[in-house]
Amino acid sequence: xxxxxxxxxxxxxxxxxxxxxxxxxxxxxxxxxxxxxxxxxxxxxxxxxxxxxxxxxxxxxxxxxxxxxxxxxxxxxxxxxxxxxxxxxxxxxxxxxxxxxxxxxxxxxxxxxxxxxxxxxxxxxxxxxxxxxxxxxxxxxxxxxxxxxxxxxxxxxxxxxxxxxxxxxxxxxxxxxxxxxxxxxxxxxxxxxxxxxxxxxxxxxxxxxxxxxxxxxxxxxxxxxxxxxxxxxxxxxxxxxxxxxxxxxxxxxxxxxxxxxxxxxxxxxxxxxxxxxxxxxxxxxxxxxxxxxxxxxxxxxxxxxxxxxxxxxxxxxxxxxxxxxxxxxxxxxxxxxxxxxxxxxxxxxxxxxxxxxxxxxxxxxxxxxxxxxxxxxxxxxxxxxxxxxxxxxxxxxxxxxxxxxxxxxxxxxxxxxxxxxxxxxxxxxxxxxxxxxxxxxxxxxxxx
Amino acid sequence: xxxxxxxxxxxxxxxxxxxxxxxxxxxxxxxxxxxxxxxxxxxxxxxxxxxxxxxxxxxxxxxxxxxxxxxxxxxxxxxxxxxxxxxxxxxxxxxxxxxxxxxxxxxxxxxxxxxxxxxxxxxxxxxxxxxxxxxxxxxxxxxxxxxxxxxxxxxxxxxxxxxxxxxxxxxxxxxxxxxxxxxxxxxxxxxxxxxxxxxxxxxxxxxxxxxxxxxxxxxxxxxxxxxxxxxxxxxxxxxxxxxxxxxxxxxxxxxxxxxxxxxxxxxxxxxxxxxxxxxxxxxxxxxxxxxxxxxxxxxxxxxxxxxxxxxxxxxxxxxxxxxxxxxxxxxxxxxxxxxxxxxxxxxxxxxxxxxxxxxxxxxxxxxxxxxxxxxxxxxxxxxxxxxxxxxxxxxxxxxxxxxxxxxxxxxxxxxxxxxxxxxxxxxx
Numbered sequence: 001x002x003x004x005x006x007x008x009x010x011x012x013x014x015x016x017x018x019x020x021x022x023x024x025x026x027x028x029x030x031x032x033x034x035x036x037x038x039x040x041x042x043x044x045x046x047x048x049x050x051x052x053x054x055x056x057x058x059x060x061x062x063x064x065x066x067x068x069x070x071x072x073x074x075x076x077x078x079x080x081x082x083x084x085x086x087x088x089x090x091x092x093x094x095x096x097x098x099x100x101x102x103x104x105x106x107x108x109x110x111x112x113x114x115x116x117x118x119x120x121x122x123x124x125x126x127x128x129x130x131x132x133x134x135x136x137x138x139x140x141x142x143x144x145x146x147x148x149x150x151x152x153x154x155x156x157x158x159x160x161x162x163x164x165x166x167x168x169x170x171x172x173x174x175x176x177x178x179x180x181x182x183x184x185x186x187x188x189x190x191x192x193x194x195x196x197x198x199x200x201x202x203x204x205x206x207x208x209x210x211x212x213x214x215x216x217x218x219x220x221x222x223x224x225x226x227x228x229x230x231x232x233x234x235x236x237x238x239x240x241x242x243x244x245x246x247x248x249x250x251x252x253x254x255x256x257x258x259x260x261x262x263x264x265x266x267x268x269x270x271x272x273x274x275x276x277x278x279x280x281x282x283x284x285x286x287x288x289x290x291x292x293x294x295x296x297x298x299x300x301x302x303x304x305x306x307x308x309x310x311x312x313x314x315x316x317x318x319x320x321x322x323x324x325x326x327x328x329x330x331x332x333x334x335x336x337x338x339x340x341x342x343x344x345x346x347x348x349x350x351x352x353x354x355x356x357x358x359x360x361x362x363x364x365x366x367x368x369x370x371x372x373x374x375x376x377x378x379x380x381x382x383x384x385x386x387x388x389x390x391x392x393x394x395x396x397x398x399x400x401x402x403x404x405x406x407x408x409x410x411x412x413x414x415x416x417x418x419x420x421x422x423x424x425x426x427x428x429x430x431x432x433x434x435x436x437x438x439x440x441x442x443x444x445x446x447x448x
Numbered sequence: 449x450x451x452x453x454x455x456x457x458x459x460x461x462x463x464x465x466x467x468x469x470x471x472x473x474x475x476x477x478x479x480x481x482x483x484x485x486x487x488x489x490x491x492x493x494x495x496x497x498x499x500x501x502x503x504x505x506x507x508x509x510x511x512x513x514x515x516x517x518x519x520x521x522x523x524x525x526x527x528x529x530x531x532x533x534x535x536x537x538x539x540x541x542x543x544x545x546x547x548x549x550x551x552x553x554x555x556x557x558x559x560x561x562x563x564x565x566x567x568x569x570x571x572x573x574x575x576x577x578x579x580x581x582x583x584x585x586x587x588x589x590x591x592x593x594x595x596x597x598x599x600x601x602x603x604x605x606x607x608x609x610x611x612x613x614x615x616x617x618x619x620x621x622x623x624x625x626x627x628x629x630x631x632x633x634x635x636x637x638x639x640x641x642x643x644x645x646x647x648x649x650x651x652x653x654x655x656x657x658x659x660x661x662x663x664x665x666x667x668x669x670x671x672x673x674x675x676x677x678x679x680x681x682x683x684x685x686x687x688x689x690x691x692x693x694x695x696x697x698x699x700x701x702x703x704x705x706x707x708x709x710x711x712x713x714x715x716x717x718x719x720x721x722x723x724x725x726x727x728x729x730x731x732x733x734x735x736x737x738x739x740x741x742x743x744x745x746x747x748x749x750x751x752x753x754x755x756x757x758x759x760x761x762x763x764x765x766x767x768x769x770x771x772x773x774x775x776x777x778x779x780x781x782x783x784x785x786x787x788x789x790x791x792x793x794x795x796x797x798x799x800x801x802x803x804x805x806x807x808x809x810x811x812x813x814x815x816x817x818x819x820x821x822x823x824x825x826x827x828x829x830x831x832x833x834x835x836x837x838x839x840x841x842x843x844x845x846x847x848x849x850x851x852x853x854x855x856x857x858x859x860x861x862x863x864x865x866x867x868x869x870x871x872x873x874x875x876x
Contacts, residue, residue: 100729100730100734100841101779102730102734102737102738102779102780102841102842103734103737103742103778103779103780103842104778104779108731108733108734108745109733109734109737109780111729111730111731111734113728113729116728139839139840139841140598140840141598141840141841141846141847143598143850152809153671154671154672154724154809155672155720155721155722155723155724155809155810155811155850156720156722156850157722157725158722158840158841158846158847158848160841161839161841173725176724178671188598190597190598191597193834207597207598370839371779371839373776373777373779373837389776392837420776420777421776421777421778421779422779424779424780424838424839424841424842425839
């Protein structure tokens with residue numbers, strides 16, 4: 001566990017309680033016409049000023065990069081549920097916009113999803129492997145069914161694979177609810193078909209179902225609406241990211257460890273401090289702040305740091321130093337592209353070949369960018385000596401990456417990673433303008 | 449089942465809700481609604497024939513009898529009922545005779561057409577188990593099975609499935625009630641023998657639905673059907689379907705060998721469709737990409753609800769072959785291009801007669817005819833696209849489809865439609 005006290009605080013955007021929160025932000029209220037009385041029971045649902053969500057404050061014209069959003073959402077954490085080899089932690093917030101993508105990064109292929117204005121929740125869960133603690137960033141078609149008093153509410157749905165700055169990789173969707181009450185949710189997790197290696201090999205092959213309950217009422221709405229933290233306007237839209245939320249709290253904004261946004265706000269150059277203090281895979285203590293006494297721990301989907309990858313890290317052709325931090329890696333569409341070549345004999349390589357591992361991640365929180373299509377071209381003296389697609393792989397040690405066995409690669413070779421399609425995962429605010437247009441990234445294998 | 453309150457629904461909506469409810473009181477209400485509606489006219493229902501031999505030997509020979517749209521695509525009747533039946537006693541000559549006379553009564557009463565009635569009766573593997581002989585090898589009729597790890601469907605374990613279809617809601621109701629209920633006449637033809645002594649009707653497994661331009665958009669009163677269903681669309685997902693060139697011919701789905709030659713196999717799956725996400729979260733471009741192919745979206749080949757497509761979904765060989773590359777390079781593949789990969793020499797293997805439903809929220813009863821059930825399974829595998837390097841949410845329309853039930857049946861030729869033995873060459 002990192003000691004976040006060692007962080008050079010001058011360079012950290014601390015978006016939290018210490019930042020003057022905007023007072024008295026407005027709220028969205030249900031109009032008196034959005035509700036229909038329940039005809040079966042003759043009850044009419046009270047529709048007087050039910051506040052479903054806080055006011056939506058957005059960044060005008062955000063940059064085509066990861067940027068600091070206007071606020072941190074509040075959410076209610078439910079007890080994690082074990083289901084076979086899986087564990088999932090459900091979380092509930094108020095309905096809010098997100099962006100879905102099907103294809104490249106053009107306007108037609110990306111769609112902003114706005115919630116309807118009725119009652120409902122943004123329903124999320126983080127899914128991880130019980131044994132390794134690795135968050136499973138694989139869209140295999142999980143299913144959610146919502147029930148109330150034994151009757152299904154709406155049609156079943158497959159939650160979207162999503163990334164958000166505070167939550168990392170998770171599954172989520174806005175789920176409308178007809179009225180206040182107790183709801184039961186049945187989540188079906190299919191087996192994982194993504195290539196699995198190391199400690200994950202041959203595992204996670206059984207589909208499982210988990211069930212949880214929640215109450216949707218005034219108390220819940222107050223909790224998630226009043227718990228929203230708006231940041232000081234001077235930070236909105238700046239390159240940077242809010243840190244992982246403290247999963248032990250009700251998302252109330254503690255634990256802003258500044259792993260993000262260093263040097264992103266005018267006083268750059270402070271790259272000497274370790275930029276991460278959030279936990280890796282749940283196998284080391286979560287950043288406890290000493291002020292939360294929760295007893296369940298939800299891992300955050302952070303990939304290992306740069307120094308944890310062996311092999312020869314590839315560098316940009318004009319780079320004069322080897323990147324030490326994720327933030328220093330070459331970018332494409334603002335994704336930090338870690339690429340390293342393992343020596344022969346590595347367990348993922350064929351025979352005596354070497355293994356190219358590419359690990360695209362968000363630049364500040366190291367969230368894996370799943371469901372991309374990547375390929376590699378190796379050139380020597382201007383001639384192509386090798387080409388291959390890279391296979392998306394979930395490894396027990398290196399987590400999500402894209403890999404290929406490489407027969408012929410030598411120091412001095414130029415290695416180009418081409419992004420055939422960007423990450424096909426939905427995004428929360430602050431990520432929706434990044435990882436879309438992703439030009440190829442050129443690297444060189446240095447002789448080190 | 450209580451009938452809907454007429455005052456709160458449009459007339460079309462009301463009669464469709466009556467079809468879903470079923471029963472003699474629904475029929476009475478339906479006739480009342482139709483007859484009492486001078487303007488849209490309760491015209492006479494065309495009568496059928498006294499000469500059973502004038503009807504095709506294939507029960508599934510509907511296409512020539514049905515009308516077509518302007519592009520020459522077969523237009524399925526608007527109203528459908530699937531009646532699940534359980535046999536009361538082991539079949540014998542008496543019960544076979546009863547069943548045959550009942551079906552002939554329907555054929556006398558109603559013209560074999562959209563305006564009258566078309567129907568099929570199919571028998572499940574459970575039905576055939578009661579015989580000493582197995583079904584001959586010339587018939588491929590396995591027990592239904594889950595086809596992906598994502599589904600855990602209920603299986604049709606009853607004995608027979610009776611599929612009725614007509615443009616007139618009162619006809620499907622009356623025909624069903626005539627055979628199994630309390631109607632003494634069907635289209636003024638008296639019913640001498642019903643089927644109640646032979647079959648038990650399984651109310652819980654009764655399924656209903658509809659197909660036709662504008663019908664889905666009228667269902668927005670149902671929980672789970674968003675207001676954004678396109679006005680003109682014949683199917684819930686907003687696009688035309690059943691293009692002539694995407695459908696197998698009746699010949700292609702007909703069994704050619706053995707005692708059941710002239711018959712076909714039927715797979716029926718029932719599924720929920722997540723329409724709110726489909727219409728309110730995706731945009732039209734994404735919907736076209738996922739329903740047809742990303743190229744259909746890019747080249748604007750479809751139009752709002754498929755009106756730019758004629759008798760074909762415009763799936764060139766090139767587009768079908770591009771499926772794998774689209775998965776990788778575009779991150780999304782279309783349902784139609786995936787499924788078309790199972791074509792043989794360019795010919796589709798399935799003849800689909802599916803229809804939408806609101807039996808249990810918005811959904812689809814997918815009725816597929818094919819020579820062999822294994823051909824259905826093959827097409828379904830192509831549609832699943834487990835081989836494709838594409839995330840689940842962008843793998844055609846899988847993100848929106850939730851399979852609830854599956855069932856397989858043999859639809860024998862007309863001459864064997866009444867309680868056939870498993871192997872008719874050896875009467876048992």
